[in-house]
Amino acid sequence: MNQQEFWNTKFSKADYFYGINPNEFLASNMKILENHKKLLCLGEGEGRNALFFAKNGFDVSAIDASNLGLEKLKNRAIEEKLDIQTICMDLNDWTVLEKYDVIVASYLHMYKNEREELFKKIENSLNTNGYFIGEFFSTKQLTYNSGGPKDLDLLYTVEDFMGYFNLCEKNITEEIVILDEGIGHQGEACVIRVKIKKV
Template sequence: MNQQEFWNKKFSRDGYLYGTKPNQFIKNSYDNFKKNEKVLCLGEGEGRNAIFLAKEGFDVEAIDASDVGLNKLFEQSILENVKVKTNCIDINNWQADKKYGAILFTFMHLQIEELKSLLEKIETALKDKGFLIVEVFAKSQIEKNSGGPKDLELLYSMNDFRDNIKSLKIHKLEEVTVELDEGKGHQGEASVIRLIAQKV
């Protein structure tokens, strides 16, 4: 099963799997972004972060492998009266053709070599002074039932980011325990890695 088939199956259920409210870490961090810069949401699924940022006045682009998820994003954007540019593509095939003032992703599940490749592309795609904001599940999430894959190879340590970020200044990199309330998909106590980094 490829990424599109996997996520289309998840997003084909009624309602929004991870809700329509933005990720709390994104909501707490987006004031780093400049309003006149483009924002890119990677692995954006049904669009909760992209729509939130569009409502805040940003020029937002969202990428995801799931056309079902992006169709839900489009439907929600009409209800919220905002515009979000979408691109349906496997994140491993994404090649940046423009520069962004901010790039973000939450709870993507990539093999470590895929993550390394993605971080390299993100560093190229960020404008000078641009921000990368990330929240993903930590390896200790394997013991919890609040969401995420039951596969250590798709969970992360802080070193996975520290060792593979080359040209960004890391402002925050931490593993913390949080209480997730994100639709049916993420509920309860969770172990997460949080990152704020900036191109210098």
């Protein structure tokens, strides 16, 4: 099963598998993102983060492998009179063509051997003083039942991020949080929170 088939199956089961509210950590960084305009959401799924940032005045683009997820995003954007550009593709096929002030991701499931290339693309895509902000499941999430993959190769450590983004200021922490995101993420979880600024 490829990425599109996997996520289409997930997004066809519920109205909004991860709910309609933005990821709490991403939303909590609004203050530091003042004066930043152009934003890219990676692995954006059904659009909860893209819609939140668009409502807050950002010029938003969203990439995801799931055409079903992006259709839900587009329908909600039309309803709410928001202009969001959607790109349906596997992130491994993403080519850096534009620069962004902000790149965000919540629970991006990339295999360990795919991350180096992705992290380089993210760093290359950021404008000076731009931010990459994300929340990812820790390898310790395997002991929790609140969501996320059960494959260690799709989970993250702090060190996974520290080894990259050498032109950036890095604030990367592992934390225990309580998730309340649709039916997909419910309960106590162990996450890696990433805040990286390109200098």
